[in-house]
Amino acid sequence: MTVRPVIPVPVSPLKLRRKPVQQRSVMTQVAIIDAFVRLLVEKGYERLTIRDIALVAGVGLGTLYEYFPNKKSIAAHGIQQRFRQAGVQMQACIEARRGATLVELVDAILDQMVALHTQKVEEWSALIFLERKISDAPAFQHLYQSIVDVWQQAFDASGDIASYPGKQAGVVHAAVYGLLYQRLMTAPQQVASAEFRQQLGELVLGYLQR
Numbered sequence: 305m306t307v308r309p310v311i312p313v314p315v316s317p318l319k320l321r322r323k324p325v326q327q328r329s330v331m332t333q334v335a336i337i338d339a340f341v342r343l344l345v346e347k348g349y350e351r352l353t354i355r356d357i358a359l360v361a362g363v364g365l366g367t368l369y370e371y372f373p374n375k376k377s378i379a380a381h382g383i384q385q386r387f388r389q390a391g392v393q394m395q396a397c398i399e400a401r402r403g404a405t406l407v408e409l410v411d412a413i414l415d416q417m418v419a420l421h422t423q424k425v426e427e428w429s430a431l432i433f434l435e436r437k438i439s440d441a442p443a444f445q446h447l448y449q450s451i452v453d454v455w456q457q458a459f460d461a462s463g464d465i466a467s468y469p470g471k472q473a474g475v476v477h478a479a480v481y482g483l484l485y486q487r488l489m490t491a492p493q494q495v496a497s498a499e500f501r502q503q504l505g506e507l508v509l510g511y512l513q514r
Contacts, residue, residue: 333371335361337385340378344430349379349437376438383435386428387447390420394454398461406462407509410476413458414504417480421488422496429492432485452477471512479507 339361343352354375358368372378397416401409421428439447455473459465483504487495494500 332361332363332367333381336363336368336371336378337382340375340382341386341427341431344379344382344434345426349375349434379434379438380443383431383439384447386431387450390417391450391454393420394451395457398454398458402461403463404461405464406459406468406512409458409462410508410512411505413455414480414501414508417484418495418501418504421484425488425492425495429488432488448477448481451481468512475511476508479511480504483507 336357339357340352343356343360346352347356352375354368355365357375357378358365361368372381393416394413397412398409401412404412435444435447452474455477459468459471459473484495487500
């Protein structure tokens with residue numbers, strides 16, 4: 305009888321060892337992720353250690369390992385959390401302007417996205433670089449699609465969507481994602497400039513109004 309080798313099933317880095325339920329547990333997880341992001345900016349991913357993260361977070365190593373099995377897991381959750389926050393803010397912006405024209409909605413979302421990424425531009429830059437190192441194809445597609453879905457919500461919430469036949473939320477996201485994150489990786493200090501915001505608007509609105 306031929307014995308086939310057992311192929312280990314990869315464990316998703318997004319799978320927590322312990323899912324936080326109580327407020328204290330949630331705060332502990334947030335503290336660990338915040339410490340990771342801070343150290344990522346200061347030291348870089350390769351140089352920071354689990355011990356460093358625990359020290360900055362103010363938790364013991366044993367406590368950290370109750371939540372995260374390794375550094376990659378913390379990184380994956382940090383990236384996911386940051387993208388989720390961006391999506392939530394986009395959705396709030398859409399709800400506040402439901403029924404507005406698509407151009408008005410897009411302008412408001414772009415203003416908000418630029419402001420969001422400007423607030424912690426070094427952290428965003430570091431996380432974007434890291435996302436390309438550690439994300440596999442399914443993880444990247446999930447993050448990408450989640451923001452495309454929010455842009456689709458903006459399309460659906462607009463009062464004049466019939467005026468834009470054939471226009472796609474995926475194209476809008478690709479344009480914003482490409483220009484914004486390229487700038488975050490190459491010249492993050494320029495994200496706050498009026499010139500960059502103008503370029504971003506011309507790119508997206510040029511597609512919609514063509």
